[in-house]
Amino acid sequence: MQASLPVIWLACAYLIGSIPFAVVVSKMFGLQDPRSYGSGNPGATNVLRSGNKGAAALTLIGDAAKGWFAVWLSQKLLGTGAVVALTAVMVFLGHLYPIFLKFKGGKGVATAVGVILALQPMLALICLFLWVLTAVIFKMSSLAALVSAVCAPVVFYLGGQFGAWNAQPGATMALVFISLMLIYRHSANISRILNGTESKIGSKK
Structure with a gap:
């Protein structure tokens, strides 16, 4: 039983990652399903296109919290480097390919931030700074996410x-x-950035 504990935990980490906060929060606020408008992505940026900043903020917090919680709990209960690393991967994959949404999830930015926060808080602050700096300058959430994504493992x-x-x-x-x-999940965004058609932060589609 003890030998199978890491496998059971990794399955739990995937299920935690699969919790679709964008859909849950939108229902709580009486909003449209975020998959039905804008980019169709069940994430905080698309929820923001509904015009409800509170719902978008709550989605962002929820998606980040599940990434942090899974890795943090793994560190506390199991504490082994390999299992913690695999937990980070599984909770992230849960968000990207959630069983509760027929494996069609978000792009994983907020969940990745939560994972990084649990692994190394200082790195999370650096990534957040890079995200904010890029977002303020270029007004594109996708570009900000890509810059942070590329820099995270290098800085770590x-x-x-x-x-x-x-x-x-x-x-x-x-x-x-x-x-x-x-980067893979943002491939369509990369194409739109290159041809100048990527939507800006706060815009409604």
Whole structure:
């Protein structure tokens, strides 16, 4: 039983990641299903297009919290580097491919932030700074997410090399995987950024 505990926990991490806060919060606020307008993405940025900033903020917090909670709980209960790294991957994949939404989920930015916050709070602050800076300058949430995604594993690795924190190989690989998946999930956004048609933050579609 003890040997199967990590497998059971990883399945739980996936289910935690699968909780669709964008859909749940939208129902709570009496809003349209976020999959029915804008980009069709069940995430905070698309909920913001409804005009309800409170709902968007609550979605953002929920999506980040589930990433943080799964990794934090894994650290407390299991504490092994490999399981924590796999937990980070599984909760993130749960958001991207949630069983509760027929495996059609969000892009994972907020959940990735929550994961990073649990792995290394200082790295989360750096990524948040990069996101805000890019978003303020270019007014594009997708571009801000891509900049943060590319920088996260690089900064994490360099921080470990310079002694700022303990960058375990498993966690580094988990962040590389999450970064690559974020880029993949934003492939359509990358095309629109390049041709100048990407929507701006706060715009309604």
